[in-house]
Structure formats: structure tokens, C-alpha cells
Amino acid sequence: MFACIVTLAATTATFGEEAKTPPPSPPASDKPIIIREEAIETKVGEKRRIPTDRKILDVTATRPEVADAFLSTDQELILNANSPGVAKVVVQLDNGSTIAFEVRVYVADPEEFMKKLKSEIGGIQGINIEVVKGKILVEGRVLYLKDMDAIERAVDDNPSIINLTSLSSRNAHILSREIQRELRESGIYGAKVEVRNNRVTLVGTLASEILVKKAEHIASTYTPTFDSLLKVGPASKENQPKSN
Secondary structure, three states: OHHHHHHHHHHHHHHHOOOOOOOOOOOOOOOOOOEEEEEEEEEOOOEEEEEOOOOEEEEEEOOOOOEEEEEEEOOEEEEEEOOOEEEEEEEEEOOOOEEEEEEEEEOOOHHHHHHHHHHHHOOOOOEEEEEEOOEEEEEEEEOOHHHHHHHHHHHOOOOOEEEEEEEOHHHHHHHHHHHHHHHHHOOOOOEEEEEEOOEEEEEEEEOOHHHHHHHHHHHHOOOOOEEEEEEEOOOOHHHOOOOO
């Protein structure tokens, strides 16, 4: 009798309501990957020992010309600072976790590096280069776009240099008008070109990410030192081309 009751109950449950297949339980997984980020500041020519609490499986340097690393033991690596700049060293451990070191490499002698920098860009009209509290300060109003490009190349991402140079107001406005003209000729009406703090700045709303990229590419052909505040969204009526 007991067996019949159980069978009937099971049959009722099957036909009385639509059978639902329970979602499969997630497979058992190992410990979640933990990504830890750490910042390291060092100077050109320095070596630094970095111990870990687990066995190191792999080490990757994104910019070995700036900083690279190699294993000294299976739980320690040696970091070499090769040239000024910012790099990342990624370390994978045997427990599945990853440590990403952001390495900022400063110049060893700011005074000597300032002399080198002056030999490269010191002849550009309107700029001043000096050492202030251990940092190399480059400041001034630059007359020509080609000179701004030369400064950007010399400074690069060197954390020892503070670049406060800007294009002269008059030339920045001339440049912005040329970029605006080409945007219009390319059919991009939602982007406006303004000058903010003597920097060319793209503002406005465009219909797609493709148009944003196109507008930024046009600006980059005139100057690498522009700011983009463009957004993706519906274009306003005032930014639509006028029909004849």
C-alpha cells in the first residue's frame, strides 16, 4: 500500500503541472583568480628584489625597454629599471592569482637629464626647462604645431617630467577652425571644436562610436595633443545638415 501511494503521488506531480528541469548546478571550480595591483617607483639603473609568498609560474614585462624582470628563485624576481617611463610587470603564481606591478621609472640624475632635454628641444621658442624639487619642468606657450609635436615626443611618458606647455591661443584657434572645416566636409555635424586652456577640444554628441572614432582620427591628423569629450547619442536638430 505504501508503495502505491508513493507511485500515485509521483504520477500526480508529473501530470498535474508542467515538469521543469532544474538548472544544472555550476561545476566545482578552483579558488577564484585574485588580481592584485601594486605600484613600484624606482630610478634608471636600479635593481629591486621582489619576493612573493607563492611559487612564480610566469613573468611578463609589457615594455622591457623601460623595465624588465627575471626569476632569482621560484619565489623571488629581480626588477631592472632600464629607462624613464611607465611599464607593467605581470606575475602569475601557482595558486592561480596574478600580480600586476605598475613600474614608474624616474631619471637617475634630473640635472643631467635636463641638459639632454635642452639639447633636444631647448631651441623651441617660448619654452623654459628647469629642475624644480627633483622634477624637470617644461613650460611655455608654443607658436607652432610641429614644435608641440617635438615636445610630446621628447617628454613621452617620463614620470620625471612635468609638461605644462601649450599651443599659443591664436594658433590653437586657427587649428580648431581647420579641424572644424574638415569635420563638416566629412559629414560630421554633431562635433564642435573648441579651444580650452589653449588645447583643441572636441565636444558634442554623435550618432555612433564609428563617427566618434572618425572625428578623433581627423583631429589627430592635425595634432596629437587634443582632448575629446565626444559622446554617443541621438544628434540634436541644430547639428543636422540643413536641407536645400
